Amino acid sequence: MDLKSILKNPYVISLPTLIVPGLSHFLLGKKVRAAIFFVVVLSTFFLGIFLNGGIFFLKESNWLYSLASLGEMGMGLTYFICLLTGLNRTSPEIISSLMFGYGTTFLISAGLMNMLLMMDAFDIAIGRKVYE
């Protein structure tokens, strides 16, 4: 079984987006779209980090933060790197910062956008969605 035939599997082709946003679209030959998705999703995520958005994990003090962590997890590898390195991990300093709400919105949105990219790649792979 070669790499090409593995990548034809819609369940497999939707996963590379979790490593690099837009990678699934790139592998499907949608290079311009892949570049746009890469820039937009990563910009949204890192602007969220810069604006002091919180990186949450499942068990948080507030259930809304736990819910937010599910959205952030959509970023895949980038999220887990931030989580493991402790970058913007929720602390009283982060939560009380002026731009915490905005930053967190950016982070959750980036994760949700990445999830949409996974579903889009799946749809393209099974032929449900046809671009030009």
Next chain:
Amino acid sequence: MLKDHFFTLFLFSFLVSLFFAALYRIDFKSGVKSFLKTFLWMVLGSLAFAYLMFFTGN
């Protein structure tokens, strides 16, 4: 500048509109149209909502 409320709203709307225009539109022309529509709705809608909260708050 990045920590300005209006600029943040503007930036967020720009990124989200660009994302959805690239995701759901097939050709460039309809993509630009969709981008402008979403962007304007997001910016104007958010401003209207913000002013509504400002004027109805205690």
